[in-house]
Amino acid sequence: MLNARYHCTMAKVLLIDDDRKHSGLMQAYFKRYGINVVCAYDSVEGFKKLTREEPDLLLLDVMLPGKDGFEICREVRKTSNIPIIMLTARGDVIDRVSGLELGADDYIGKPFEPRELVARVQATLRRSEIAGPTVGELNFEGLTIDTESRSVRVDDCSVDLTSMEYELLLILARRQGRKLSRDDILSELRGIDVAILTRSVDIMISRLRQKLGDSLKPARFIQTVWGRGYSFVGVPQTDA
Numbered sequence: 001m002l003n004a005r006y007h008c009t010m011a012k013v014l015l016i017d018d019d020r021k022h023s024g025l026m027q028a029y030f031k032r033y034g035i036n037v038v039c040a041y042d043s044v045e046g047f048k049k050l051t052r053e054e055p056d057l058l059l060l061d062v063m064l065p066g067k068d069g070f071e072i073c074r075e076v077r078k079t080s081n082i083p084i085i086m087l088t089a090r091g092d093v094i095d096r097v098s099g100l101e102l103g104a105d106d107y108i109g110k111p112f113e114p115r116e117l118v119a120r121v122q123a124t125l126r127r128s129e130i131a132g133p134t135v136g137e138l139n140f141e142g143l144t145i146d147t148e149s150r151s152v153r154v155d156d157c158s159v160d161l162t163s164m165e166y167e168l169l170l171i172l173a174r175r176q177g178r179k180l181s182r183d184d185i186l187s188e189l190r191g192i193d194v195a196i197l198t199r200s201v202d203i204m205i206s207r208l209r210q211k212l213g214d215s216l217k218p219a220r221f222i223q224t225v226w227g228r229g230y231s232f233v234g235v236p237q238t239d240a
Contacts, residue, residue: 011036011056013056014055016046020039035118037059058076058084060087063089085121086099088110100204101203103207140236141235143221143234145173160211169208173232173234175232176232179231181229185229186201208222
């Protein structure tokens with residue numbers, strides 16, 4: 001289940017950044033928007049606070065002493081689906097794509113406007129929020145998507161998805177049988193760096209397929225439409 005504790009209390013964000021002055025400024029700025037920022041200055045302190053503080057979102061600087069942000073992201077994703085936004089002074093597209101490949105939800109380059117970062121955090125938290133009752137469950141043969149708990153099961157086994165992966169699956173499943181281009185998908189994934197994700201939709205789809213056990217051909221759930229994009233081909237479950 002995705003973390004949504006911020007829905008009823010002040011959101012808590014863990015910032016791992018070795019720049020203490022910058023971290024302090026971010027802490028004060030975010031407080032104006034009802035977001036509590038907990039600071040850590042290296043990977044060791046970061047992992048301790050990740051466990052102890054149970055934050056709703058992780059802001060992760062790439063350039064850190066010891067383990068860098070990519071290594072931390074990889075380690076966190078082994079055990080947690082907490083939303084992750086990566087921060088870096090390196091603007092190379094390959095670096096940004098690498099972060100998304102490792103499971104980051106968003107990526108922003110330094111220097112950035114603090115208000116933009118707040119907006120990114122707010123948008124990411126909204127995507128990870130557990131919404132109130134909507135349509136209940138989407139049921140397909142071998143796949144169940146519970147939109148109230150934002151949980152997913154494949155062949156009755158729970159599947160851990162990041163908030164971005166869950167939203168991507170929901171976008172596809174709600175348009176069962178339709179061909180969606182990468183631009184169609186991007187228009188639904190609001191609040192993300194579109195220039196990056198245009199290239200990264202394929203990466204996210206690949207990661208989602210692996211988690212759903214849908215990497216073999218023919219596809220059970222997500223089919224590539226060559227030259228067009230993707231189509232959800234799951235078979236709707238009908239009552240016997």
